Amino acid sequence: ADAKAGRAVARAKCQVCHGIDGIAxxxxxxxxxxxxxxxLQTQLKAFRTGKRENEMMSVVAKGLSDEDISNVAAWYASIELSVKVPE
Amino acid sequence: ADAKAGRAVARAKCQVCHGIDGIAxxxxxxxxxxxxxxxLQTQLKAFRTGKRENEMMSVVAKGLSDEDISNVAAWYASIELSVKVPE
Known part of the structure; x- marks a missing residue:
């Protein structure tokens, strides 16, 4: 998969709600x-087939090819996450 | 909602897969x-009603009361997130 190409998919189709940085x-x-x-791939494919439903994602996912899904998943998976847990 | 009580729900029912720190x-x-x-509340309630399905979560969610859902959502929402985005 090509995370750089995935970033372009994210910029075109995901960033408004999810951000390019993956923070909603x-x-x-x-x-x-x-x-x-x-x-990520499982959820996007579930939205595409209708196994999972959301008024926004059901439409967006229909416009994604397998390659888009593989690349955009690689992009968001490549972002490093750290957390601060309350005492 | 009571995030501390939510941490106890997380410890009892969520941590094996999701961690207490919310990192899968x-x-x-x-x-x-x-x-x-x-x-978080929307997804847990969807799993509980069957609007969303997952072999594991459909079972776990059936065991959560509205109060558990509200508290465990407050717990995970209280964890601070930071990211490092690849160049």
Missing amino acids: KMPVAPHLAGESDIY | KMPVAPHLAGESDIY
Whole structure:
């Protein structure tokens, strides 16, 4: 998969809600930063087949090829995540 | 909602796959760290009603009360997230 090509897909189709950095720009959207490749691909394909439904994602996913899905998943999976847990 | 009580729910029912820190312990599970309260509650309730399906989560969610859902969502939402984006 080509994470750089995936960043272009993210810029065109994902950034408004998810950000290029994978930090959600609105509460209804999840963060994608650092999610695993398998999780991202599974969810995008589920939205594309209708196994998972969301009024926004069902439409967006229909416009993604297998290659787009593989590349955009590689992009978001390549983002490094760190957390600060409350005491 | 009570994030501390939510941490106890996480310890009992979520940590094996999602970690108490919300960083997934296996590729099939998503990170929960820093996800918004509304996203987490919406997904847990979808798993509980069957609107969203997953062999593991459909079972786990059936065992969560509204209070558990509200508290565990508050716990994971309280975790601070930072990212490092590749050049």
